[in-house]
Amino acid sequence: MIRILLFLSLFLSLPAWAQGGTIAVVDFQLASQTVREGTQIQAELRTLQQSREARIKDMEKQIMGLRTEFEKQEMILSDDAKREKVREIQAATQEYQQAVMAAQQEFAQAYEKKAGALFQKLKKTCESIGAEQGYMLVLEVSQGGVVYSGNAVDITDELIKRYDAGG
Numbered sequence: 111m112i113r114i115l116l117f118l119s120l121f122l123s124l125p126a127w128a129q130g131g132t133i134a135v136v137d138f139q140l141a142s143q144t145v146r147e148g149t150q151i152q153a154e155l156r157t158l159q160q161s162r163e164a165r166i167k168d169m170e171k172q173i174m175g176l177r178t179e180f181e182k183q184e185m186i187l188s189d190d191a192k193r194e195k196v197r198e199i200q201a202a203t204q205e206y207q208q209a210v211m212a213a214q215q216e217f218a219q220a221y222e223k224k225a226g227a228l229f230q231k232l233k234k235t236c237e238s239i240g241a242e243q244g245y246m247l248v249l250e251v252s253q254g255g256v257v258y259s260g261n262a263v264d265i266t267d268e269l270i271k272r273y274d275a276g277g
Contacts, residue, residue, distance in 0.1 A: 134245040134263040136236055139252035141266055142228055145273045151224045158220055162213035169206045176202055235273045239265055 142148040180195045187195065240248045248265065249256045 132243075132245050132263060133259075134240065134243070134248045134265045135251045135256060135259045136248055136264070136269055137252045137266045138229060138232055138236075138250055141232055141269050141273070142225065144270050145228075145232070147228055147231075147273075151228060154224065155217070155221060159217055162217065166206070166209055166213060169202070169209055173199065173202045173206060232269060232273060236265070236269050239268055239272065 143152065176195070176199045180192075180199060183195075184192065236248060239245075243263075243265070245263070245265075249259070249262070251259065
């Protein structure tokens with residue numbers, strides 16, 4: 111779908127292109143990792159991820175401890191005690207799996223919220239640059255749509271500077 115829209119926008123801009131319209135490219139991925147707000151978001155997400163990983167590793171250790179304890183005592187436990195230990199290990203394993211899924215979901219939501227907002231602001235700044243500089247088309251290069259940009263003007267550095275300067 112994106113490629114079709116890209117093709118259509120390129121096709122529709124051919125008359126302007128033929129009249130000397132300039133094409134620019136921008137790397138939102140690089141810009142989002144470079145601007146101050148982007149580095150702050152990366153640090154916040156890294157902290158969130160590390161705190162969830164620590165909790166999950168503690169849960170892994172607990173499960174390993176339960177398994178080790180069960181293996182040591184298995185020969186002397188009654189059948190009822192064995193079943194109870196197995197249920198305890200299964201419950202801990204299920205809680206662990208749920209915690210992993212919850213952590214992944216929480217991280218994805220935090221990323222979407224923070225990075226999505228940043229990309230929208232970067233896009234607005236990029237649109238301003240494009241309009242001010244008179245570019246006919248600004249293509250985003252990090253999302254796989256542009257294979258070769260030839261003589262296109264790369265405005266990524268300008269985007270980073272302007273964004274960090276407040277817009």
